[in-house]
């Protein structure tokens with residue numbers, strides 16, 4: 725499978741790239757600043773010919789269009805897109821104090837980014853038997869479990885859930901699966917050290933969903949990394 729993963733240089737994106745490479749897939753690893761790619765360089769050499777690290781800022785439509793053009797020119801089919809890049813701004817900030825720029829930026833990265841990625845990569849997903857779009861969301865985006873905090877992040881994740889459902893309906897007849905996925909509270913820069921979850925376990929669960937090794941209700945659009953439905 726050819727898999728595009730955004731925000732691949734650290735955290736869950738890195739673990740997704742590692743898990744997918746270990747299972748023999750080819751990964752186009754989107755990295756915002758390749759000069760700060762960190763451990764990704766080592767991963768590229770560890771899996772020769774399997775991981776291609778490309779410059780990709782999900783807020784820069786030109787960088788996304790450039791990637792799509794390159795893949796098109798190389799006649800590379802995209803089997804799966806994992807919209808993983810995300811930011812959490814304004815954690816614990818009261819609405820009375822909230823800089824509205826944090827809301828705008830959160831929507832830019834967590835919603836507009838994935839939408840632009842799909843806008844440019846969907847045409848490369850025609851054909852093939854098992855194609856999927858996995859949008860990494862969060863339980864914070866659940867409307868029924870809204871906890872009254874982290875406004876920019878939570879609301880942008882609710883929006884990516886809606887985008888996922890909309891897209892699922894939009895591509896229904898093309899046989900492309902679409903899910904918004906809660907990866908669990910995991911130890912990454914975003915999740916922090918107190919997080920109980922292991923990002924490698926979460927990443928392997930998500931790749932299982934991609935490989936259809938887990939049964940996931942086809943009507944659900946918001947699930948966790950084990951494929952279980954999440955409260956909307």
Ligand code: NDP
Pocket residue numbers: 730731732733734735736737755756757780781782783807808809810811833837860861862863906907908909910911912913914915916919
């Ligand atoms: P991290 O903060 O550890 O990593 C975030 C990644 O996103 C980095 O690779 C970062 O790149 C990238 N990124 C940020 N902005 C952009 C951009 N404009 N363009 C491209 N890449 C960008 O987060 P996690 O790994 O923990 O999170 C991954 C996903 O999982 C996110 O969508 C997050 O919301 C979700 N999630 C995480 C949870 C957790 O407990 N950790 C819980 C629920 C959901 P750079 O290094 O250049 O900044």
